[in-house]
Amino acid sequence: MSFLGINKPAGNRVSYANAAMVALISLLATWAVTGFSILANPFGTTYDHIDQAILDEFWFWTAFSSTVIPVVVSFPIAILLQRERIKLQDALDELAAAHAELAHRSRVDALTGLLNRGAFLAEVEDRLERHGAILMIDVDHFKTINDTFGHGAGDDALRAISKALASKARPTDLVGRLGGEEFAVFLTGCMDEATAQERAEDIRQGIHAIRFEPEPGKLHAITASIGVAIALPRSPIEDVILRADKSLYRAKNSGRNRVILDSAA
Numbered sequence: 001m002s003f004l005g006i007n008k009p010a011g012n013r014v015s016y017a018n019a020a021m022v023a024l025i026s027l028l029a030t031w032a033v034t035g036f037s038i039l040a041n042p043f044g045t046t047y048d049h050i051d052q053a054i055l056d057e058f059w060f061w062t063a064f065s066s067t068v069i070p071v072v073v074s075f076p077i078a079i080l081l082q083r084e085r086i087k088l089q090d091a092l093d094e095l096a097a098a099h100a101e102l103a104h105r106s107r108v109d110a111l112t113g114l115l116n117r118g119a120f121l122a123e124v125e126d127r128l129e130r131h132g133a134i135l136m137i138d139v140d141h142f143k144t145i146n147d148t149f150g151h152g153a154g155d156d157a158l159r160a161i162s163k164a165l166a167s168k169a170r171p172t173d174l175v176g177r178l179g180g181e182e183f184a185v186f187l188t189g190c191m192d193e194a195t196a197q198e199r200a201e202d203i204r205q206g207i208h209a210i211r212f213e214p215e216p217g218k219l220h221a222i223t224a225s226i227g228v229a230i231a232l233p234r235s236p237i238e239d240v241i242l243r244a245d246k247s248l249y250r251a252k253n254s255g256r257n258r259v260i261l262d263s264a265a
Helices: 016-040 052-107 117-130 142-149 151-168 193-208 237-253
Strands: 132-139 174-179 182-188 224-230 259-261
Touching: 052 117, 117 132, 117 174, 117 182, 117 237, 132 151, 132 193, 132 237, 142 151, 151 174, 151 182, 151 193, 182 193, 193 224, 193 259, 224 237, 237 259
Parallel strands: 224 259
Antiparallel strands: 132 182, 132 224, 174 182
8 A cells, every 4th residue: 555545556457446546536636626715715706696597507517527527537647647657667677677688698608507607707706715616627529529420419418518517516616617618616615625526526427427319329428527726715716727727637638537636725
């Protein structure tokens, strides 16, 4: 209930009850003004010299006009204003939805639904004060999938990997696709090397367990190499990622499909 008993309509619908309330308020206001003008008689008008029949007709039309005109005018105007308000609200809702969609798209990788590179790095930088571990993940021999089965199959593989990563992540973790076949995970609050190694190994096994069938009846194994770096207190994000990248290269150069932990922490 709002001012003068006029309710805000539920949803984007015209409220005829509200329009009727506006008409009633307009009617009462008109009666009040008309009645005050007659009773106050500011000009000292006398009606003794006017024929009673004419006077009765005058009072009739005065009462009629002060009753009908406010209702006839205010009710449709109230309906019109509500419709305009609804149009405006619909436009504002559409604008807000479009803004939210653009904001979402600017942060999310379109293919996988994970955080994109910019959003992932920004989120990690905000969380570095709480410490954590970065896992740099690169899919082994991914080019072979594209070359052998086509880029459509490659996209399917990336989506399957993204789903495996998301299933292994905790609510406080961050998962992103940095580009191509490279992914990253930030384990928020993880400062223990053994825990980071265990979590990374669990992710590696989750990727290896993907049942990827690029063609009917033909399975293709997917593996990934993972480099891990513990974020030191007040470490620049660039340094942490560089250490994780170096560990990733060591994992790939050591035969792939393995986890290598950076020893700087």
